[in-house]
Amino acid sequence: MSAKSTNTWVGWQGIVAEVPADWSLAAASGDEKSGYFRVDSTGSLALEVKWSKVGKQVDLYAQLGNYLDDLRRKARKKKLNFDQKIKSKEGGAVSFTWRADRKAQGKLWVCEDCGRVIIAQVSGEPSDDVSNIASWVLPTIEDHSEDGWRTWALYELIAESPPGYRLEKQRLLSGYIQLTFRKGVNRLVIERWGLANVALRNADLKDWYEDRAAVDLRAFNYSVDPVDFEGEPGLAVKGRMSVPALAIRGLRELLTFRKPAIHLTAYAWVCESTNKVFSVRMMHTAAESIADEVLERVECH
Amino acid sequence: MSGIQNIVSEYIPFLRKKPSLTRDQALRTRPVQNPLLEWEKADTGDITLKIPRRKDLTARILSRIFQAPGHKEIVLDQVGSYIWEMCDGKHSVESIVMATSREYKLTRRECETSVAMYLKMLGDRKLVGFRVGGSRKK
Numbered sequence: 001m002s003a004k005s006t007n008t009w010v011g012w013q014g015i016v017a018e019v020p021a022d023w024s025l026a027a028a029s030g031d032e033k034s035g036y037f038r039v040d041s042t043g044s045l046a047l048e049v050k051w052s053k054v055g056k057q058v059d060l061y062a063q064l065g066n067y068l069d070d071l072r073r074k075a076r077k078k079k080l081n082f083d084q085k086i087k088s089k090e091g092g093a094v095s096f097t098w099r100a101d102r103k104a105q106g107k108l109w110v111c112e113d114c115g116r117v118i119i120a121q122v123s124g125e126p127s128d129d130v131s132n133i134a135s136w137v138l139p140t141i142e143d144h145s146e147d148g149w150r151t152w153a154l155y156e157l158i159a160e161s162p163p164g165y166r167l168e169k170q171r172l173l174s175g176y177i178q179l180t181f182r183k184g185v186n187r188l189v190i191e192r193w194g195l196a197n198v199a200l201r202n203a204d205l206k207d208w209y210e211d212r213a214a215v216d217l218r219a220f221n222y223s224v225d226p227v228d229f230e231g232e233p234g235l236a237v238k239g240r241m242s243v244p245a246l247a248i249r250g251l252r253e254l255l256t257f258r259k260p261a262i263h264l265t266a267y268a269w270v271c272e273s274t275n276k277v278f279s280v281r282m283m284h285t286a287a288e289s290i291a292d293e294v295l296e297r298v299e300c301h
Numbered sequence: 302m303s304g305i306q307n308i309v310s311e312y313i314p315f316l317r318k319k320p321s322l323t324r325d326q327a328l329r330t331r332p333v334q335n336p337l338l339e340w341e342k343a344d345t346g347d348i349t350l351k352i353p354r355r356k357d358l359t360a361r362i363l364s365r366i367f368q369a370p371g372h373k374e375i376v377l378d379q380v381g382s383y384i385w386e387m388c389d390g391k392h393s394v395e396s397i398v399m400a401t402s403r404e405y406k407l408t409r410r411e412c413e414t415s416v417a418m419y420l421k422m423l424g425d426r427k428l429v430g431f432r433v434g435g436s437r438k439k
Contacts (some may be wrong), residue, residue, distance in 0.1 A: 022409050024409065024410040024411075037396075042411075061384060078437060087399070155408050155410070155411060156408055164388055174411045174412075174414045174415045174418075175407070176413065177410060194405070194406075194407050194411060195380065195405050195407070198378070198379050198405070199406070201379065274406050275405060275406035276406070
């Protein structure tokens with residue numbers, strides 16, 4: 001995945017779009033079945049994408065009609081004029097525009113592969129050049145990948161989650177992003193910290209990372225080795241669940257006839273060009289040894 | 302009703318409506334350090350603010366009993382110190398956000414949120430004030 005230097009990728013639940021570099025994710029909710037995200041510019045322009053799982057027969061015009069009726073009702077409440085235009089189907093997608101206190105240009109389509117109906121629109125103030133931005137942002141939207149991995153792209157973190165892994169928890173703080181995925185007993189944590197030069201001013205990466213990941217690491221007997229990630233200083237952590245932890249957690253899993261996630265594989269590295277620390281950490285069974293593949297798919301710069 | 306409230310609030314300060322700013326106006330404000338504060342910069346670059354203690358009778362008695370120094374100190378971290386030095390009444394909030402974002406390679410949105418929270422905290426503690434008006438400084 002590569003974007004022009006003036007552009008960046010934003011992705012959530014496998015739906016990705018290329019947007020201007022100063023746009024960033026402002027809201028995200030839902031899961032892979034139905035959800036929403038909004039990407040804001042520094043001004044008044046925004047990209048909104050909404051998706052929901054649908055059956056085999058979908059009437060796109062009816063779906064779009066419902067959406068526009070909802071907007072019309074909201075405009076009427078504010079005593080605003082509401083104009084809309086629905087264009088004919090092109091390449092399976094229905095295009096539309098509307099204008100009230102804001103104006104928007106968007107499209108609606110069904111993806112046969114992921115079984116989702118997706119509505120995407122670029123909106124802005126009446127004075128914004130919505131049509132120009134929409135004409136290059138909307139065609140860049142991809143709703144699924146070819147290999148089943150799901151893309152997540154936000155605040156200079158681009159990562160992919162393996163097939164079958166669902167987002168369990170997210171923490172989107174200023175300077176810290178954590179995405180936690182789960183598939184059965186296996187857990188994958190992808191993290192990104194900002195201000196690496198400040199965080200590591202009086203600490204080395206090993207001590208700093210052990211402190212940050214202590215909640216997960218304390219259940220394991222592990223070793224830490226320094227690793228060079230294409231010139232970036234980093235470390236690799238390999239471990240196995242300690243006997244006391246295994247007695248507690250392992251028993252719980254065995255009672256549910258599941259193999260416990262007794263292996264730990266983690267990587268952390270400092271990306272000096274973006275001044276950030278990245279980490280991929282996986283607590284997994286022997287069969288689910290895919291941390292290296294996840295690592296390969298994390299883009300830090 | 303609001304006319305009456307305006308008249309009343311002129312004489313009763315806590316009834317005064319706080320002026321609300323749009324995001325754009327807030328970005329154009331220029332933070333300025335409280336001139337009554339003393340501050341010094343260490344070799345590490347970290348800034349220590351010296352805040353004078355209250356001078357009322359209770360404070361004087363308590364500071365006599367506990368032998369408290371005449372001021373309390375707040376040590377700002379590296380990023381906090383960097384922003385503090387730009388609170389000179391010349392830089393707008395927007396220019397501080399842009400400079401911090403460039404210096405520490407933070408995304409614009411992350412940086413704006415953090416800088417705004419930090420400046421609000423400084424403002425709430427009366428360590429900085431905000432000059433409103435003027436053109437946006439890039």
